[in-house]
Structures are given as C-alpha cells and as structure tokens.
Amino acid sequence: MLKILKYSFFDLIRSRWSYVYLLFYLLLSFVLLFLNQDLSKAVITLMNVIIILVPLIGTIFGVMYYYNSKEFTELLLAQPVKRSSIFLGQYLGVALSLVMSLVLGLGIPFVLYGLFQSGAIWNFSLLLITGAMLTFIFTALAFNIALYNENKIKGFSYAILLWLFLAVIYDGLFLMSLIMFETYPLDKFTLIATTFNPIDLSRILILLKLDIAALLGYTGAVFQKFFGTNLGLFAALSTLMIWVVLPVLNIARKAKKKDF
C-alpha cells in the first residue's frame, strides 16, 4: 500500500491543482490576517471558510482523482497487489496531498505573523486538525460514491449533492424541525442530529474550543451544557474519527467485490 500511496502522492503534488489549492489558502490567510490584524479573530473567520470549503474540495478532488486514475487503477489491478491496498493507497494519496496544501497554505502565513508567540496556537492547531479530519472524511465519501458509480457525471452529481446537503440543506432542515417541534424537549434530538453531520460536528468542535459555543447557535449550547467543554471536545473528535473510519472500511469492502 505504501508504494501505491507514494506514486499517487507524487503524481498529485506534481499536478497543477494542488498548487492552485495551496495558493488559494496562502492568499486567504494573508488577506484575513491583514484585514483582522489579530490572530484569534482570523482563526474564527477562517473556521467559517474552512468548514464549508474543505468538504467541497475534498469531495471534488476525491471523485475527480478516482475517475481520472482509472487507467492507473486498471494497470495496478493486474499486478500482484491487494485490491484494498490499491484503493486505500490512492485514497490516502489524495487526502494527504490535500491536507498538506491546507496545512502549508494556512500555516505559513500564520507562522510568519507570529503564531508561536501568541495564545492562539491551540485554537489554530485545532482548526488544522478539524480541516484535516474533514478532508479525510469527504475524500473517503467521494471515493465511496465513485466506486458505486461507473458513470462519471452521475458520480460528480452525487458528490456535489452530498456536499450541498451536508453543508447547507441539513442545517435548514434541522432548524425547521426545531421550530416545528419547539414545544418538545429537543436536547437529545439535537445531539443525535448533530453527530450525523460531520460539518456541524466540526463547527461545534471549534466553537467549544474557542469557548464561545453558547453564543453561536442552539446545537453548540446544548453540546456544551451536555458534555462540558473538555468532554464535548473529546466526544466531537471521536465522532469525527468514526466518520473517517466507516467510509474507509467501506472502500476496502466495496473494492474487494467490484469487477473491472
């Protein structure tokens, strides 16, 4: 698997898109730091961008890479390599190169701005961890979608729909249900509904760490009240881990049964 990972990774970091992605983050961080003139505030603004954008890039890149590397995959399938190694290697190649762009793109400007001397370093690391988690989650979901759909257009549409649903529609439905059932106690429902959406979870995770959960929305407040800050952080992080592990396991499972 490591060999496949190596080839996928180098293939990707040679491609133009990784650099575009990196440049975008560099630019974004510099602009935010310039406008905010404050690391902590920049972290909060970045969070809002990352939580929407990272899943989108992860999904698109994942689907695109899978369909584009079809020839490579077919070549590998005739070699004495395990199927699960092929697909997991490719998945990790995509996810790691995206994470690298993210970490470098956000890290360099913040370090230059004096991140290590400021108190925002923990908040910032958590932001990076969440971004990395979201990349792993959405790339894995994208690979799942691509494995199940031979048709490129269909695969792309499902991937975009998934992102749209989790990033935008889910919140709307959630809010509507809260309003509809406002006469009932909704704490538990809120908690459960949140764990089904990695984007919401990440948002809460960061808000908890920033200790402004109560200020931002019902879910955050419930989470904090229910778990307390530390336990809440832990619960949210482990749920995110589950969100990584399950789709990855399914990639390995589906890859074993597929015909090429």
Added chain:
Amino acid sequence: MIEIKNIHKKFGKNKVLKGIDLEIPNQGIFAVLGPNGSGKTTLIKSILGMVVPDQGEIFIQGKRTHANGLYRKNIDYLPQIANFPGNLGVKELLGMIKDLRGGNAQADHLIKLFHLEPFLDKKLSNLSGGTKQKVNIVLTFMFDSPLIILDEPTTGLDPIALLHLKELIQREKEKGKTILVTSHIMSFVEEISDEIVFILEGKIYFKGNIHQLREKTQQTDFEHAIAHLLMKNHA
C-alpha cells in the same frame, strides 16, 4: 496448469459466462476464440482476479486463486486496451511496474527490439496507439513468469512489430511457459497456437487443435472453419 471449474458470471441481467470448465495444460500456446461479447475477456479477467466470478473456482498450478491477488506474481498479463496514466513517462511507467512487482525485469532488449528508445522520455498520453501497444508488450514480457496471458496482442501493431511479437511468443513457449492468447486475427491464431478453445455465448463450444477443428467442420481453411462453427450455431 490452469484449471477452471464451472465459472459463472453475470453483469446485471447479462449472463456472460454460463458454466465454463477448462483445463489448460503446462507448456504451449492456447488460443481462446469467440465472437465479440462471447466472454473471452471476462474469462481472462476471472483468471486474473479482476472480475470476481459469481460461482466456480480457478486453480493455478494446483492452488486456488485468492482474493488478495498475490498469485498474480506468476502471471504476465497484456490487457486488451493499453490504458496508461497519461502524465507518466514511458521510463517512469516501466520503473514503477518494476518497483511494484519486485523481482528482476529485463526491459532493455525489448525496448531495442521495438525501437522504443526515442519515446522513453515522452509522456504516455502523447504516444500513438501502436506505440502504446508496444510499451504494453514490453511491460508484459519484461518479467519472466511461467504463465503469460495476452488479450488481443496484435492491436495496432505494424507488420514488423507483429513479426517480432510472434518471435517473442515462440521464444517464451520454448522456455516451457504456458501462453494464453485471445485474438480476432485468424491467421495469427493459426500460425502460433497449439490448441484452441472456442467460446460461444458463455459456453465452451469447441476445444482441440486446429486439425481436429478442420475435421469437425469439414473445412480446409481455418478461417472458414471458424466461420462455419459460428454459422452452424446461429442457423
């Protein structure tokens, strides 16, 4: 060498293989023939483990093929369509496959044989179909495995390359290897194969050597004999 027992495979509603039983002996060139869509490639891909059969078993040298695919170390496979990652160079591709398979690979004499030297640093997406097929052949023959599977090896080759390919196949046969070939070029099959299997609609319709086929169909010409087999069935 290869033992195929009762292989069934369907894609959706389309039953491609309907119970194939086949024994391929050690040493010799074995041709799998059949009209388009008869299941030749599916059969070959089942042997390679790229297609997972719905039913049945395949044994290679007495060992059952395993889902982990590590038995493919003893198989050299030439795919039907030479699809390569386009952003790699020819040299990089050769290096990568060598790295992935391990073992020693000798590509230099093959590269010379097919005059690929000027293309070594070119990207695969910029090569012509025939040149890609030559790269494909080099990739297949650079390893020294006891079993060689060739799916339509002649596609896109010029006459000189075709001659070299035939020589190459003969040489490998003399080393005592098993070679499995599919092709639609009947003269090619007639020239090289020791035994043929004719697959029709997912079943084995004929198995034997060319002489037996001529006797069975009462045709002197190989091409006509095959055509006769086809027509008799469809009549």
